[in-house]
């Protein structure tokens with residue numbers, strides 16, 4: 001919903017630059033909005049575009065870590081007819097590798113072509129809070145909208161997506177709604193219902209506020225650095241297991257591992273899940289079956305990491321293929 005909200009505002013803004021009022025006139029007969037996204041964008045970007053009637057994105061090649069390639073993005077932007085409204089979707093935190101798109105360069109080239117830039121930073125945007133990881137999101141402030149999830153890194157209950165949009169007019173003209181029976185904030189900074197798809201909603205901001213209030217700036221930084229540190233330790237431990245190979249550069253909280261071939265990787269994953277010590281999921285990344293690790297629980301500690309690596313070692317030794 002964070003991606004949906006940001007991309008809704010993006011749709012309004014890029015069409016209004018051409019004099020098209022999507023709130024009034026809808027999408028029928030509107031100029032076609034082109035959306036470019038890296039080939040390893042998260043599936044929910046496509047889902048949000050579907051809700052918005054924008055169809056599937058044009059995919060831009062990614063490198064071996066899943067980061068959008070700036071040369072490919074440049075070519076794709078050049079191929080779009082001038083005057084076409086364009087939205088570029090970038091990613092901070094690849095769900096498999098944890099990799100970050102080269103945000104600074106990608107945002108710069110996208111803006112040079114007049115595009116709105118949205119960054120899906122569901123879990124990766126939190127790197128900005130951590131001094132040792134902040135370099136991963138260098139340049140991110142130059143984007144036009146950002147989606148992130150408090151229910152991932154911040155560990156509040158589900159359903160606390162956060163949409164941040166630079167342009168308040170685009171936001172309000174997309175989601176603003178007024179009813180005379182409601183007390184309005186006018187002339188204040190605006191009511192929450194003007195910035196979200198729902199009219200009535202529970203106070204999702206309260207647990208987010210409470211978590212931020214109790215952790216404070218240094219607590220959030222420490223949380224993010226701890227998660228990334230555990231992922232590095234997990235990767236180092238697993239890399240020492242016979243037959244296991246860590247496939248990604250572990251820059252953040254994700255680790256992808258293979259155990260020889262797809263069948264063996266699946267067998268190790270099944271063993272590991274049956275063992276019950278730790279829960280990691282199987283997935284497919286870059287045409288391979290992988291064991292996918294995402295360290296995201298605040299309570300995970302060094303002992304959990306050690307026990308998890310031991311469980312992976314046992315599963316690997318037991319998988320009889």
Ligand SMILES: Cc1ncc(COP(=O)(O)O)c(C=O)c1O
Pocket residue numbers: 001042044091093094095120121122123149
């Ligand atoms: C990069 C990215 N974007 C979007 C999402 C979707 O988030 P949610 O499942 O909270 O809707 C995820 C979930 O893992 C993600 O990793």
